[in-house]
Amino acid sequence: MVQRALNALSHSAFFAGVSESLMVHSARQVRRYFNEPDIRAAVQAEFAGRVTDRTELVVAHSLGTVVAYEALCAHPGWRDLTLITVGSPLGVRRLVFDRLLPTPHSDSARWPTPVKAWTNITDSGDAVALVKELAPAFGQRITDVSVHNGAQAHDVRPYLTARETGVTVAHALDRSRTSP
Template sequence: MRPRLVFVHGVGGPRDATAELAAWTDALASGMRKAGHCDVAAALSDGTVDRAFVHYGDLFRPAQAQGGAVEIQDDASAEILLELLDEMLAGLSDPLPEAPTAEQDRYRAKILAHARAQTAPRPQEQGAMAAVRRALDVATTVLSAPLFRGLGQWAAPKLMVRDLGQVARYLARRESDGTGRALDVGIRGRVARELALGATVLVAHSLGTVVSWETLHERPSPVRLLVTLGSPLGMRTVVWPRLVPRPPCTPEQVGAWLNFFDPDDPVAVRPRLEDDFGPNSARIRPESRRVDSVGLWVHPAVLYLAQPGVAGPVAEALRTALAGER
């Protein structure tokens, strides 16, 4: 059986799975070449390594939804969304090296304090839509402040709330995927189908790291290397307490787990997962490694994949599997 590389995406709008697979593969191959693994980079494109891209974004989009719509309907998801925003803002509270003056630091602290205050309940407003309005107010506050341009993938508050709302909707575990199953169950089912076909290396990004971690526990599958990129798994207020199963630990059949984070990634709050995840029976724990990308918005998967520090270990795992094939 050929070595198999499986990608799992995170939040966002509609995706072309074929185009995404090509883009993620190209970025990873670029990183491999930078790391000196040109032979494995070539194997990605010539079919020697089987590749798959797990797509589940369509499950978040009810048929009647319009592009960019905020699709939260239940109170539980709305409250999780506000908690998520608050924890992200708390993670942004450290002074930035590019904001060296005391005046800029005071301005930054003032904006953050105002934004976090906006997450608080308003006695005169109840229900999911009121909570979504508060979330939109928070997003408007931070996206309009120049010192938070690092959140710039979200060109509008509505897009920021929509994307973060997907995390909330998954963790709420109350919504249907349109087929009678719970939304989170349907999403994990997409990942489980690919894992059933085998995965030498599983690379997951953002919300996809939560989905993949839970799927590997729910339906154990042998994975030589699990790679998590820009993961919110360590968010102690929102994500970590809601993970299933508990207490959180490395999935049983994972042979190694590398977790990569960029310190400027607003989604990777509390990125050192070894502090919060126990070992499996083989004593495998997550190993967190820092990368540094160039640009204002460092969360995209392709930026992580193009890093030689990320692509190198993936190449080494695939090379070992290729050697075993021979």
């Protein structure tokens, strides 16, 4: 019920400020990331410093999916890699989607150039990942996968230990070993 209410608020121009207070401003790290350019730049620099020419796979959770997406868009020269997002708020309009860099246009976000494959994994009860399917906004090349994390819908541990996540990681690493 809470998830439906937050989703409805995120689409309402009238309640955009209220839903922003509920979701973004209540989470200090998210608020700081979006509202403090120095914090955003430092986080982006930290992420960029971890990616090397040997990086084949990026797995990101929650706000980390925003960081990963923006960094991958900002570095089109990085080698081809696979992106796996879990519990991602990337598709939440007004609160996250509309604040992304680069700014989405016409309800469509830019595909991050270095990404050769992207799988988005969500739990139907995850209130942070209000938008379960990212393909409509980020490109039909995304594979959206649903998992069931039980009572810990947004917790990273059930996401990482889900069979679907393991299969996706194994497939990505196998693909990188067999591609020229």
